[in-house]
Amino acid sequence: MHSGIVSIVGRPNVGKSSLLNALVGRKVSIVSHKPQTTRHRIQGVVNREGGQIVFVDTPGLHRRETRKLNRVMNEQAAASLYDIDLIVFVVEANRWTEEDAAVLQRLEGLGTPVGLVVNKIDRIADKAALLPELQKLTAMRDYAFVVPLSALKRNNVDALLGELFQRLPEGPPLYPEDQIVGYDDAFLVAELVREKLTRNLHQELPYSLTVGVESYEREGRLDRVEAVIWVEREGQKKIVIGEDGETLKQVGTSARRELERLLGRKVFLKLWCRVRENWSDDLKALKQFGLTGE
Ligand SMILES: Nc1nc2c(ncn2[C@@H]2O[C@H](COP(=O)(O)OP(=O)(O)OP(=O)(O)O)[C@@H](O)[C@H]2O)c(=O)[nH]1
Ligand SMILES: [Mg+2]
Structure with missing residues (x-):
């Protein structure tokens, strides 16, 4: 091997x-x-x-x-x-x-x-x-x-x-065979929401947002997840939410569908949008959002 x-x-x-x-x-x-x-x-x-x-x-x-x-x-x-x-x-x-x-x-x-x-x-x-x-x-x-x-x-x-x-050198597997990814389901949710946002929103806005999972509860075959989309300014929040909440709804639906496929479970996904001024240039915020790799 x-x-x-x-x-x-x-x-x-x-x-x-x-x-x-x-x-x-x-x-x-x-x-x-x-x-x-x-x-x-x-x-x-x-x-x-x-x-x-x-x-x-x-x-x-x-x-x-x-x-x-x-x-x-x-x-x-x-x-x-x-x-x-x-x-x-x-x-x-x-x-x-x-x-x-x-x-x-x-x-x-x-x-x-x-x-x-x-x-x-x-x-x-x-x-x-x-x-x-x-x-x-x-x-x-x-x-x-x-x-x-x-x-x-x-x-x-x-x-x-x-x-x-x-x-590659000879040697036994480093991980159990059923371990395909190196992260948990909460990380997957945050990433998929960010992917849908990146694909849906224009120009520079995707660079000003990040997604954090606030709670993740498993109830039988249903996962209940609450996630926050962090942006840098009030104006960006309006765009992420969209008219009558339409953009956020679309993003939530497409993320949820893909999650259900990948996890093989039902997912209830609740999304919020909040402002954290200039988070992308703030080392403390980057740490809190888990972006520094530590
Ligand atoms: N035509 C074509 N497009 C591709 C191929 N591979 C990737 N793409 C497209 O290239 C774009 C970037 O793909 P990613 O896989 O996100 O690239 P990446 O190198 O991971 O990008 P970063 O994470 O931003 O560094 C997407 O639109 C992909 O669909 C390919 O083999 N052919
Ligand atoms: Mg990439």
């Missing part, structure tokens, strides 16, 4: 969380079209006959640290580069940016093998264009392996698992 820990890193929006979900075969980490969606290290476990891989999805490493939230997100991602067996560096096909170059630079001299994943190949209509793209990317560094894939279409994802299992 081979087993080990593999960190998935890269700049925001390249598809790291989508890749984790594709690898695990279920929704473990939230996904949106907006960069900087993931804020925590998210663990997902894959078990195969040949062993076990513990994947760690990370916040996208980014350059502009406009608020303290950005700094702690970068710190979380950077911390995932240590005490692990392998790094999967995810980039987008045909979209190499300065931010990718900055991540590549961070991977220098770590002593941990780095494999390259070129994601979103479903966007390349002309497959002949893929080869020069791969040649360009692999010329930049000595990668342990290169796998072009599509996390969205679940295309060639098994090839990545094959490359990883081959290179």
